[in-house]
Amino acid sequence: KLEGRRYETGGDGMVTFYYKEKRTYRQLLNDERKAWIIDMEGETAPQQVSSEAMRDYEVIPANSVLEIMTEEERNNPTIMKRYEIIKPLIENPIYITSRQQRLALARELAEQYQTSQRTILRYYFAYLAKGLSGLMPAKRTRKAKEKTKDQKCIEKALNEFFYSPSKMPLHMAYEMMLLKYYKDADGNLSSDHPSYDQFRYYFRKTRNRK
Numbered sequence: 001k002l003e004g005r006r007y008e009t010g011g012d013g014m015v016t017f018y019y020k021e022k023r024t025y026r027q028l029l030n031d032e033r034k035a036w037i038i039d040m041e042g043e044t045a046p047q048q049v050s051s052e053a054m055r056d057y058e059v060i061p062a063n064s065v066l067e068i069m070t071e072e073e074r075n076n077p078t079i080m081k082r083y084e085i086i087k088p089l090i091e092n093p094i095y096i097t098s099r100q101q102r103l104a105l106a107r108e109l110a111e112q113y114q115t116s117q118r119t120i121l122r123y124y125f126a127y128l129a130k131g132l133s134g135l136m137p138a139k140r141t142r143k144a145k146e147k148t149k150d151q152k153c154i155e156k157a158l159n160e161f162f163y164s165p166s167k168m169p170l171h172m173a174y175e176m177m178l179l180k181y182y183k184d185a186d187g188n189l190s191s192d193h194p195s196y197d198q199f200r201y202y203f204r205k206t207r208n209r210k
Contacts, residue, residue, distance in 0.1 A: 015062045015066070016062075017059070017061075017062055018037065019057065019058045019204065022204070023039055023040075024039070024065060025039055026065075028128060030051075033050065033051055035049050036097060037049055037057075038129050040129050041129065042130055042134050043122070043126075044125065046096050060197060061195060061197050064201050074132055078135070078136075079135045082123045082127075085109060085113050085120065086120060086123045088105060089106070090127065150194045153177060154202045155206070158173060158202075160176075161177070174196050177199070
């Protein structure tokens with residue numbers, strides 16, 4: 001079985017994601033002065049950001065970003081092959097922080113596996129951003145994901161209570177969603193209801209489609 005959680009947790013055991021200017025980022029490494037983050041699109045190299053600058057990034061809930069994979073998906077032959085190719089990069093965090101060393105090893109791996117350096121880096125960046133799901137075959141990643149129950153409820157609530165002519169404030173639209181979709185006849189709130197952070201994140205992620 002593959003170990004698909006390398007660099008997906010910080011030193012405190014938590015996965016941390018950030019949102020800024022319509023982009024979502026994953027924190028890879030951090031210390032008192034700086035952090036290394038990567039765009040969740042997984043198409044660009046990790047970038048260093050000062051701790052001071054990180055204050056402008058909004059922390060968002062991990063469960064609104066992470067993609068859940070089945071055991072069958074995790075052990076897909078293509079994913080396993082790509083993982084093995086980039087494993088030397090994954091095993092040492094120096095390749096997150098040092099562009100020179102990262103390029104040198106990517107060049108060696110490209111020669112070893114008879115592929116291009118660009119392909120090696122594409123796999124590596126995708127893995128850093130999304131874990132094993134970033135290594136899925138292209139056809140699988142392009143396929144539109146079915147919306148979850150929570151996403152459907154959030155979308156309905158936004159359309160009914162926020163984008164409607166009366167346009168409630170966002171926090172009130174969230175409360176109305178809970179009342180309509182997550183409370184029973186006795187007013188008891190379901191334990192698996194989405195948080196306001198998830199509601200707000202989905203709103204920000206989708207608002208430009210309106």
